[in-house]
Amino acid sequence: MVKPPVSIKLKDVAAAAGVSQGTASNVFSRPELVREEVRERVRAVAKELGYAGPSLKGRLLRAGKVNAIGIAAVEPLSYFFEDPWARAMLAEISEICDRRGAGMALVSAVNGEKLAWNIETALVDGFILLCVEGGHELVSLTRQRNLPFVALALGTGDESIPAIGVDNVAGAALAAQHLVDLGHRRFAVLSTELKEGHVGPVGEAEIAAAIYSTSRDRMMGYWRVLEGAGIGRADVPVHETRNEAGSVRSALEAIFADGQGPTALLCMSDRIAMLAMEWLGGRGLRVPEDVSVVGFDGVPESAAAQPPLTTVQQPLADIAHRAVAAILDGPVERQVVPLSLVVRGSTGAPPP
Numbered sequence: 001m002v003k004p005p006v007s008i009k010l011k012d013v014a015a016a017a018g019v020s021q022g023t024a025s026n027v028f029s030r031p032e033l034v035r036e037e038v039r040e041r042v043r044a045v046a047k048e049l050g051y052a053g054p055s056l057k058g059r060l061l062r063a064g065k066v067n068a069i070g071i072a073a074v075e076p077l078s079y080f081f082e083d084p085w086a087r088a089m090l091a092e093i094s095e096i097c098d099r100r101g102a103g104m105a106l107v108s109a110v111n112g113e114k115l116a117w118n119i120e121t122a123l124v125d126g127f128i129l130l131c132v133e134g135g136h137e138l139v140s141l142t143r144q145r146n147l148p149f150v151a152l153a154l155g156t157g158d159e160s161i162p163a164i165g166v167d168n169v170a171g172a173a174l175a176a177q178h179l180v181d182l183g184h185r186r187f188a189v190l191s192t193e194l195k196e197g198h199v200g201p202v203g204e205a206e207i208a209a210a211i212y213s214t215s216r217d218r219m220m221g222y223w224r225v226l227e228g229a230g231i232g233r234a235d236v237p238v239h240e241t242r243n244e245a246g247s248v249r250s251a252l253e254a255i256f257a258d259g260q261g262p263t264a265l266l267c268m269s270d271r272i273a274m275l276a277m278e279w280l281g282g283r284g285l286r287v288p289e290d291v292s293v294v295g296f297d298g299v300p301e302s303a304a305a306q307p308p309l310t311t312v313q314q315p316l317a318d319i320a321h322r323a324v325a326a327i328l329d330g331p332v333e334r335q336v337v338p339l340s341l342v343v344r345g346s347t348g349a350p351p352p
Helices: 009-019 021-029 036-049 056-063 086-100 111-121 136-144 168-182 205-210 214-227 245-255 270-282 300-304 316-328
Strands: 068-073 104-110 128-129 149-151 164-165 187-191 198-201 238-242 264-267 293-298 310-313 333-336 340-342
Touching: 009 021, 009 036, 009 056, 009 310, 021 036, 068 086, 068 111, 068 316, 086 104, 086 270, 086 293, 086 316, 104 111, 111 136, 128 136, 128 164, 128 316, 136 149, 149 164, 149 316, 164 316, 168 214, 168 264, 168 293, 168 310, 168 340, 187 214, 187 245, 187 270, 187 300, 198 245, 205 214, 238 245, 245 270, 270 293
Parallel strands: 068 104, 068 128, 128 149, 164 333, 187 238, 187 264, 264 293, 293 310
Antiparallel strands: 198 238, 310 340
């Protein structure tokens, strides 16, 4: 029978080198306190015994603070770099962490089998969760770490989850009111996901039953303004997309199939809005002369779009500042940050 390998500990090195455990510890953590000949003897014994040095994780945990923040999402790691909102938010968080001398660790929750390990082993002082809807296990495992955490969304029925978010109903209402004030009467909505894996036209019942409350709340904001202007829900086609080119293209082909499409598009993300403008341009439809387009989020790319995109601006820097402070300074609590409408060149009066 093969014996398991012997785990060499610091006390074994100290005994073999003929020094106290405290002196051996100082050799690895504060070598300036130990005479050179003693340092050399302890290190030689450690090498002979196969001792690699004290555990970094153990040392950090004993210190009680590692000065790093975990950023977690129920998405593949590519989401942090490919999604405009996530990329912009990550950039703001990283800038604040740089100023404070803090580190960051990205944690993906897309692999359920590895999720518990990823959360349990992350050397961080707390977690910022970029999305929590559909991520109940992520929240549960984060809570089990007994570390501070904050979600960057308010759209969850569990008010015990500390969150920093925006009023999506009010933000969507700003977008719709802007278009109504310009004189638009024919609208269509390109929605972010209401539930996982579905795309295409949706009705009131499907919107009311949405898993993702961000999409539902934005639709409620649109409807509130449009109904106030005498435009019924049945007169506003809503197409659910996956926030990517294929589903946006399919939605627009259906919306404009009869040649009498809307004069205004309400898009639930800047990414959708910019994809929509690209599609419209490819069909010879001018923005905003033929169709006005409004996005949501205020990502940096929206200002550089052609034409520059009118959008509901999330205060990304403010949200990031609050989130980092919640983890590093506390306390963590639910907060709502205000939205604003940034009017640019993608909106104008409807065609005569």
